[in-house]
Amino acid sequence: MRIRATATVAVSLGALALAAPAAQATGTTGPAVTFSAVKVNGGHTIVVGASAKVSVPVTYTVTKPAALSTGSFETGPLLYRGAAITSPSDVLISDDPGTCTAASSTVLHCKATLVLDSTHGDLVNTEAGAWKVGGLAVDSANHATWKGDLGSAAVQRLAKLTADAAPEPVRKGATITVTGKLTRANWEAHTYAGYTGQPVKLQFRKNGSTAYTTVKTVTTSSTGTLKTTVKATADGYFRYTYAGSPTTPAVSAAGDFIDVR
Structure with a gap:
């Protein structure tokens, strides 16, 4: 004991x-x-x-x-x-x-x-x-x-989440790739490690709006990474958001702006 x-x-x-x-x-x-x-x-x-x-x-x-x-x-x-x-x-x-x-x-x-x-x-x-x-x-x-x-x-265990949408600028109707990573505190190694197999929502906020809407749900890889594609429709911000688990708090990435031309 x-x-x-x-x-x-x-x-x-x-x-x-x-x-x-x-x-x-x-x-x-x-x-x-x-x-x-x-x-x-x-x-x-x-x-x-x-x-x-x-x-x-x-x-x-x-x-x-x-x-x-x-x-x-x-x-x-x-x-x-x-x-x-x-x-x-x-x-x-x-x-x-x-x-x-x-x-x-x-x-x-x-x-x-x-x-x-x-x-x-x-x-x-x-x-x-x-x-x-x-x-x-x-x-x-x-x-x-x-x-x-x-x-x-x-x-x-404290969690961190990132999001990056590319390319930028992008033509309307072209493909955008949104990558990111969900990590959480490893108390024994004193670092942050990828959180595997977790459902994370990709969300979009149109420029000028204050509300995010969910586009799709993506599952983290064996290293906690995220990657998916969407079509460019309008200027705005993409982010990943995680609802949390009994051992890990909810967390949202900062929105990454996409300039659609």
């Missing part, structure tokens, strides 16, 4: 990370707190480039007994993969202790930051997709409370 801690929530968290949540039989050997209303990245997908460090804001609510001193424990959010928080395959732990404001003697409103860093092995390609959200509270004696199933977060 791998524990991918981006940093420590508290001084004691390094040891806890090595022990792993599975070592906490019930996941509740620490402070008697519960987590709720956890929102990761404002509910938006987390997109990480080939060699990038992405700071992700997290807000959450902690409920505690009135007698439990706020200063006696620290909390932070985490992301994990696996059937349960007590037996995760991977864990990404908060980059810093949560900063909490007391709404009452029992309710704390907190915020923290998760850092996903593709430059130092925090992520491997197969980890793109859905992660579960959890919370961790640690007291001064290194006792921990792990809570899972607090929501979900999508982590995706």
